[in-house]
Amino acid sequence: QLQLVESGGGLMQPGGSLRLSCAASGFTLDYYSIGWFRQAPGKEREGVSCISRNGGSTNYADSVKDRFTISRDNAKNTVYLQMNSLKPEDTAIYYCARRRNLFRSMCSPNVNEYDYWGQGTQVTVSS
Numbered sequence: 001q002l003q004l005v006e007s008g009g010g011l012m013q014p015g016g017s018l019r020l021s022c023a024a025s026g027f028t029l030d031y032y033s034i035g036w037f038r039q040a041p042g043k044e045r046e047g048v049s050c051i052s053r054n055g056g057s058t059n060y061a062d063s064v065k066d067r068f069t070i071s072r073d074n075a076k077n078t079v080y081l082q083m084n085s086l087k088p089e090d091t092a093i094y095y096c097a098r099r100r101n102l103f104r105s106m107c108s109p110n111v112n113e114y115d116y117w118g119q120g121t122q123v124t125v126s127s
Contacts, residue, residue: 001025002025004023004024004116005025006020006094006118007020007121008020008021009122009123012125013127014127015086018083019080019082019083020036021079022078023076025077027098030053030074032098032099033053033101033106034050034096034097035048035108036094036095037096037109039093039120040089046061048061048081048109050099051072051079063089064083067085068083081094089125091125094121094122095119096118097116098115098117100114
């Protein structure tokens, strides 16, 4: 029953925008920090952004800072990633994940701190 489902990926030209959604079911989303990660072919999974339980703290990878924005709507049990000014190097499978409530920091890009993952959604940026 516990589930995270990503949606909103697709093909976009450089400079375009996409909005990814991460919908949770089977648990109360507002009890958890949520992270967005991505994995490109031949590369390790990397943290993109994360958000604290109440949305008061966020973190972004340097490569996406000032272009991507993470947000959450706990009433809808959903976390979003707004991606603007997309670049070809943003091409990857994007995953959302639930963070364990065992750490001092409000959110983290460390994949080892997350205990449940969605199936991923493909983002391709190409002309």
